[in-house]
Amino acid sequence: EVQLVESGGALVQPGGSLRLSCAASGFTFSTYDMHWIRQATGKGLEWVSSIGTSGDTYYPDSVKGRFTMSRENAENSLYLQMNSLRAGDTAVYYCARGRPYYDSSNGWFDPWGQGTLVTVSS
Amino acid sequence: QSALTQPASVSGSPGQSITISCTGTSSDVGGYNFVSWYQQHPGKAPKLMIYEVSKRPSGISNRFSGSKSGNTASLTISGLQAEDEADYYCSSYRNSITLYVFGTGTKVLVL
Secondary structure, eight states, X not given: OOXXXXXXXXXXXXXOOEEEEXXXXXXXXXXXXXXXXXXXXXXXXXXXXXXXXXXXXXXXXXXXXXXXXXXXXXXXXXXXXXXXOOGGGOEEEEEEEEEETTOOOOSOOOSBOXXXXXXXOO | OOOBBOOSEEEEOTXXXXXXXXXXXXXXXXXXXXXXXEEEOTTSOOXXXXXXXXXXXXXXXXXXXXXXXXXXXXXXXXSOOGGGOEEEEEEEXXXXXXXXXXXXXXXXXXX
């Protein structure tokens, strides 16, 4: 069974840092793109970052320069280092699997983890 | 990074069909066949229902179908059931820099 389990969410002060982790199992982790997507309470989904199988990373302007996504294939783990956190970063953060490297498809996320809550507040 | 536009809510009676729209631009929905749809029940993670505009993942009921015309994609739920009551989000590939964009979300109510 494919499974993604996030951890690391916490209450952090504005300007602080936090590192999220996502443990993957049930599939060949190294052969898939991976993503982070967040959802503020009562709000919609927002794409946060993506990493390809070769380690190339992508971010929207809202987090570029503050967030860094990485992967450790030997540990089947995904990470999101978040610096200079703002109140607007408060959300549940989901990790999700994307396409395998050999697939020409794009734009889908399946499955998703259960999410981890990040709260930025003083 | 503007979101794709969805109606805030759509409702229907059990057994009926409903359609949720997802309007973008020629830079996302209209430019690529990489539209996906997600179902989210309260307190749960989103679940992939449709990918590449109209393809269903294994295990997803054929009551769910997707289509696209120009810059607008649509999700149709036929034979509406109580368990279909949830929030639904569309998503599209946008470009090699922004990558992905989500819709504003639609609450489906089963009357």
